[in-house]
Each structure stands twice: as structure tokens, then as C-alpha cells.
Amino acid sequence: MKKIYCLLLSLSLFTTTACGQNQPQHSQKTKKTTMENTIQKPENPYYSNTDTSKLVLSDAEWKKVLPPDLYEVARHADTERAFTGSMWKSETKGTYYCAACGNKLFRSQQKFVSSCGWPSFFEQDNPKSIWFRPDNSYGMQRVEALCSRCDSHLGHLFDDGPEPTGKRYCMNAVSLDFVPDSAEKAAQLKTVVLGGGCFWCVEAVYQNLNGVEKVVSGYAGGTVENPSYEEVCTGRTGAAEVVEITYNPNVTSLDEIYQVFFTVHDPTTLNRQGADVGTQYRSVIFYKNEDEKKEAQALIDALNFRNVYPSKIVTTLEPLKKFWAAEEYHQNYYANNANKPYCQMVVRPKVEKFEKVFKDRLKNKKTQ
Numbered sequence: 541m542k543k544i545y546c547l548l549l550s551l552s553l554f555t556t557t558a559c560g561q562n563q564p565q566h567s568q569k570t571k572k573t574t575m576e577n578t579i580q581k582p583e584n585p586y587y588s589n590t591d592t593s594k595l596v597l598s599d600a601e602w603k604k605v606l607p608p609d610l611y612e613v614a615r616h617a618d619t620e621r622a623f624t625g626s627m628w629k630s631e632t633k634g635t636y637y638c639a640a641c642g643n644k645l646f647r648s649q650q651k652f653v654s655s656c657g658w659p660s661f662f663e664q665d666n667p668k669s670i671w672f673r674p675d676n677s678y679g680m681q682r683v684e685a686l687c688s689r690c691d692s693h694l695g696h697l698f699d700d701g702p703e704p705t706g707k708r709y710c711m712n713a714v715s716l717d718f719v720p721d722s723a724e725k726a727a728q729l730k731t732v733v734l735g736g737g738c739f740w741c742v743e744a745v746y747q748n749l750n751g752v753e754k755v756v757s758g759y760a761g762g763t764v765e766n767p768s769y770e771e772v773c774t775g776r777t778g779a780a781e782v783v784e785i786t787y788n789p790n791v792t793s794l795d796e797i798y799q800v801f802f803t804v805h806d807p808t809t810l811n812r813q814g815a816d817v818g819t820q821y822r823s824v825i826f827y828k829n830e831d832e833k834k835e836a837q838a839l840i841d842a843l844n845f846r847n848v849y850p851s852k853i854v855t856t857l858e859p860l861k862k863f864w865a866a867e868e869y870h871q872n873y874y875a876n877n878a879n880k881p882y883c884q885m886v887v888r889p890k891v892e893k894f895e896k897v898f899k900d901r902l903k904n905k906k907t908q
């Protein structure tokens with residue numbers, strides 16, 4: 541159906557209605573999303589990489605949630621043997637967290653390789669992350685370093701560190717969790733699956749949205765396992781042509797992705813986009829949880845209320861069960877086939893509209 545070129549009529553209809561003056565206002569602000577834990581510790585419900593509020597637990601409770609070796613160091617100021625593990629000599633870029641409570645303690649730039657055999661740092665990540673008290677045990681006068689969130693023992697602070705501070709935070713490796721930057725970034729990325737008619741169009745649009753890391757064309761919402769394009773085209777599988785968008789929530793947001801969605805396709809034509817007709821071309825947002833569903837519903841309600849489109853939005857909200865990537869030749873379709881008539885007549889106008897409305901949010905900004 542999509543290869544038929546008698547599309548101009550429906551396309552012009554679309555451009556005068558949904559593509560007309562009334563279009564969703566997109567906000568320049570990306571919404572501040574709460575960063576989730578980058579480390580999962582189901583056995584320790586108090587552990588958080590984002591919550592900095594004070595944590596006060598009984599000794600019995602700590603014993604229940606910490607592994608024995610960490611419990612002895614963190615709660616009884618035990619010291620692990622020098623040269624335990626490989627953290628003391630690691631120079632990988634990343635972040636160090638308190639292993640007992642998840643509090644952020646150091647960045648790798650603050651670390652140096654010390655011959656003492658314990659992970660050593662010359663500076664803490666922020667002045668509030670670690671506190672100190674005198675430690676006169678074992679006939680020595682030392683300064684004990686403790687986590688400011690959970691008061692766990694971390695190690696000691698000495699005055700024989702390198703410049704610029706001259707300090708040496710001598711830490712127990714067992715007291716630290718390390719997350720490399722690459723893993724941190726991957727853990728923060730989120731995905732959303734949307735169907736707005738022909739996936740070639742939707743894919744081409746999102747590929748140029750700032751904050752989008754990856755767009756994959758595929759199928760979702762059907763009854764057939766891993767359907768082929770030919771099967772989906774029959775309209776009998778229940779599957780829709782969709783894209784799976786992987787995005788960085790610190791750069792864009794689910795809200796912005798929905799705004800783009802409602803700008804570049806017509807959400808008021810049931811099971812149809814232009815000349816592409818069938819349930820496989822339905823306007824659909826797949827959600828993974830109630831929050832995503834609510835956010836999508838709220839936007840739809842707002843657009844309906846403001847009569848942004850001449851008729852009511854028919855976009856369906858469906859739970860995402862499984863996303864199936866489409867055949868390889870569908871991926872990057874517009875980029876690889878820009879001169880084909882369908883791309884010229886159907887995909888390009890949508891891409892151009894997106895570039896106009898979201899001109900400040902493009903990866904490749906147009907110079908005008």
C-alpha cells in the first residue's frame with residue numbers, strides 16, 4: 541500500500557489539518573528525571589545512589605542487609621588486607637559509591653595509585669560525602685573516614701597524599717562500589733515504542749532528535765511471534781509498524797518524544813496514515829508502566845481539550861509485551877533511500893516539518 545504514489549491528495553489533507561497552524565506546543569525544557577539506581581542490591585533495601593538523606597539503622601539491621609566482609613569493615617571498623625582485589629590499582633574512569641548505602645563518594649579523577657595497596661584518593665567528591673573523627677585505636681593516632689549518609693567506616697585519612705590537597709584517603713575496597721562511566725550511561729538510557737504509521741517516517745524523524753541514541757524500526761502489539769514485514773502487511777497479525785527509541789533522559793524526555801510524535805503524524809485517522817491503511821498503521825503508544833501510560837493520556841487529553849486537531853485523537857495506548865526488530869533493509873530506510881518517490885513524497889515532508897518545529901532540538905541543526 542505504501543508504495544502506491546497516489547498519496548498526494550491525502551498528504552495535502554494531512555498537511556492542511558494536523559500539520560496546520562495548530563500544533564502541540566513543545567517545551568524547550570527537558571523534564572528533570574529522577575535518576576535511578578545504577579547499582580541494584582535487592583538484598584539491601586536502604587541502598588540508593590540518589591537518596592542522600594541520613595540513614596540510621598540498628599546493628600542487627602545492618603548485619604541482615606550487608607555481606608559479612610562488608611559488615612565487619614563498615615560497622616566494626618575492620619580493615620581488609622592490603623592488595624585485596626584490583627581496585628587499588630584500577631584507573632578506569634567512573635564513580636565510587638559507598639558499598640553499604642550507595643552514597644556517591646569519589647570520581648576516578650580523584651584517585652591515584654598508591655603503593656599502600658588500598659584504593660587511594662586525594663579528594664572526596666563533595667565536602668559533605670565523608671566525615672572524620674579521631675581514631676586512637678591500636679596505639680596509633682589516626683583520622684577515621686566515615687560515610688556521611690550511613691556513618692559506615694570507610695578507612696582513614698592521611699597527610700601524605702599528592703598535590704593539590706596533600707591528602708590520602710586510604711579506603712577499604714570492600715567499602716566501595718565502582719561503576720564505570722560507560723555502564724552508568726547505559727543504565728540511564730531509556731526506551732519507548734511508538735507507532736505512527738509507516739515506520740520509515742517515524743524512524744527518520746527521531747534519528748535527528750537531540751538525546752536520541754538509537755532508533756530501530758520494528759513491530760509490536762501483535763499475536764504472531766517475530767512477524768515478517770509481509771505478514772504484518774496483511775493486517776492480520778495485529779502488529780503495528782513501530783519504532784523503538786532509545787534516549788538519554790538527561791538530554792531529552794518522554795514528554796518531548798510524545799510532543800514530536802503528535803507533531804509529525806495524524807493521530808485522528810483510525811488505522812490509517814495518508815494512503816497507508818490497515819491496523820498495522822494505527823497510531824499507538826506502547827507503555828511499560830502506569831506512569832508512561834498516564835503521561836501519554838494526559839498529553840492526549842490536553843490536545844483534545846485544546847482542539848489542536850479537527851477531530852478527536854484515536855491513538856491507542858497499549859501495554860508493551862514485546863518489540864520485534866524489522867528486517868535489516870527497513871532500518872535507516874530514509875537515509876538509504878532518500879530519492880525514492882515514497883521517501884520524497886511521504887517521509888521527507890514529515891522530516892521537514894519536524895525540523896521546522898523542533899529546530900532548536902536537532903542533532904544536525906540546519907543553517908538558514
Ligand SMILES: [Zn+2]
Pocket residue numbers: 638639640641642643687688689690691692
Ligand atoms: Zn554509606
